[in-house]
Amino acid sequence: MVLSDYYGRRVLVSRLLTPSRPDITVMPTMKVTATTVRCLRCNAVSSKKSAALPHQQYYCRHCLQLGRVSTLDQFYHAEEPNQFPVQKHPLSWRGRLSPLQSRVSATICQGMNDHQRQLLWAVTGAGKTEMIFSGLADAIARGERVAVASPRVDVCLELFPRLQKAFAGVPIALLHGRQEEKYHYRQLTICTTHQLLRFYHAFDNLVVDEVDAFPYAANEALLFATKQAVKEDGGILMMTATPGPVLLREARQQEMAVSYLPLRYHGYPLPQIDERLVGNWRKQLHRGRLPLVVYRQIEQWTTTKQRFLLFVPHVADLEPIAAALKKTCPSLKLTTVYAADPQRLAKVAAMRQHQVQALVTTTILERGVTFPGIDLGVLGADAPVFSSSALVQIAGRAGRAKERPTGKVCFWVSSCCRNVNEARRQIAALNRRGKRLRNELSLM
Structure with a gap:
């Protein structure tokens, strides 16, 4: 047993075992009442009936992805001692902040x-x-x-x-x-x-x-x-x-x-959304093609070798859209990715390493991931799956590089809708605040 594995942790161990050292604390995994069971890992409360195991034992079905917690188990825990070597100057980053x-x-x-x-x-x-x-x-x-x-x-x-x-x-x-x-x-x-x-x-x-x-x-x-x-x-x-x-x-x-x-690190505003009506694009997709305005934009990206992300509403849209693009733009090197994709991490890495020019993706890449210098499109931006905050985050994938602080953001919609309008309003408001802040700084 390595004691440090238990520092500040709750490690599941069978109740049949007993700790081999006194500095390990044994903690219960479940709190059982007359009618309910509360998981002490995720705090979810279940009825006894829904959480029942044989012989009056119970489990939590809410956090199964981390390993089953049940009354047959217990937690081992050791108090966090902060046993780390002294590092007076741990930061090796030599960049400069604005x-x-x-x-x-x-x-x-x-x-x-x-x-x-x-x-x-x-x-x-x-x-x-x-x-x-x-x-x-x-x-x-x-x-x-x-x-x-x-x-x-x-x-x-x-x-x-x-x-x-x-x-x-x-x-x-x-x-x-x-x-x-x-x-x-x-x-x-x-x-x-x-x-x-x-x-x-x-x-x-x-x-x-x-x-x-x-x-x-x-x-x-x-x-x-x-x-x-x-x-x-x-x-x-x-x-x-x-x-x-x-x-x-x-x-x-x-x-x-x-x-x-409200300002990006390079001082440029957030890219504005270019919204275009495309009618019933799904009806066209069923025939193996996409709206002409979409093709024209993607052909332009393909010709100029501009890397881009194409967001779509649902996983079921990925393959038909990718097939339609490959038929019309055969030189375009693209792949699809979604949350449960077993190759998700490898595909994102391939995009980051410039091994592919485009990713057709769901909202899984709406935030937190940076591909410098990209453009992006959202097909079906009026779909309910795209909240206004998600659309703002998606638009924010563009224009992040200091070398290319602007970028094209295309939203293709079947009709005008509230979520897109709200996203455009939020971006405009943030850019106004950023402009005011820049002006204030220039007067100081």
């Missing part, structure tokens, strides 16, 4: 030092990751255990090499559901928000990126996991470009400190 980014970074540093509950509200492409580097570095220098969590595996995979480079001398753990490498105790952890369900009072400071994204937003189990993963006096920094109504209400009521940045 004056606005530096101001936000200083606020975040102070909040993490005070273990506050904070919100970083910044537009897509503002450089949120770079703005937390100093806060993470100070926490590591203090000997604290810290984590950066995101609802999306793709975001974690993008963050990992960036943080490895920024903190070259700090061992980092990467945890997600598809990870095959054995868990190791580390001072800095990057993980999906589902992996937080495995921790208990582990982190002195926790950063949660893309807090409004599925499946984190409004997921009671993951919100519970966030609170459980942090020490009782620990701090939480939430980051997003599109905060939902709950976060906005908490911000208005001053229940958390808020840092706001």
Whole structure:
């Protein structure tokens, strides 16, 4: 038994076993009442009937993807001791922040030092990751255990090499559901928000990126996991470009400190949406073709070798659309990707390494993933699956590179609709705020 495997963790062990050392605490997995069963990992409550196993034993069906929790098991836990080597200068990143980014970074540093509950509200492409580097570095220098969590595996995979480079001398753990490498105790952890369900009072400071994204937003189990993963006096920094109504209400009521940045790191505005009506495109797709206006734009991208993402409403749309494109644009090297795609990670990596020119994708790539210099299109942007906040995030994939701070964003719709109009309104409002901020700075 390696004791460090249990630091700040709740590890499932059969109830038939007993701890082999006194510094391991045994904790129950379920709380059973006369009529209900509550899981102490995800906090879900079930009726006894729905959670029943033979011989009056019970399990939780809500967090099965992390391994079955039942009354036949128990948790092993060891209190987090912060046993890390002293690192006075852990940050190896030598980049420079803009004056606005530096101001936000200083606020975040102070909040993490005070273990506050904070919100970083910044537009897509503002450089949120770079703005937390100093806060993470100070926490590591203090000997604290810290984590950066995101609802999306793709975001974690993008963050990992960036943080490895920024903190070259700090061992980092990467945890997600598809990870095959054995868990190791580390001072800095990057993980999906589902992996937080495995921790208990582990982190002195926790950063949660893309807090409004599925499946984190409004997921009671993951919100519970966030609170459980942090020490009782620990701090939480939430980051997003599109905060939902709950976060906005908490911000208005001053229940958390808020840092706001409506400008991208390179100072350019968010790309405006080019909305085009295409009629009943599904009827055309059934005949193996797409609307002419869509083809013309994709032919232009193909000819100029401009890389792009094409978002579609449903998984079932991926193959027919890809087939139609390959027939009309045979030189276009593309592939499809969706959440449950077994080759998802490899395909995203191929796009990142310029091995393909285009990805036809669902909303799985709407946020947190950066492909510098891309354009994008959304076919069926008026579909209910695309919320206004999702469309803002999708539009924000373009224009992120300093070398190409602008980009084309095409939304093809069957009819005018509220979600697209709201997305355009939000982008226009953010750009107005950013312009005012630039003007204020120029007068200083």
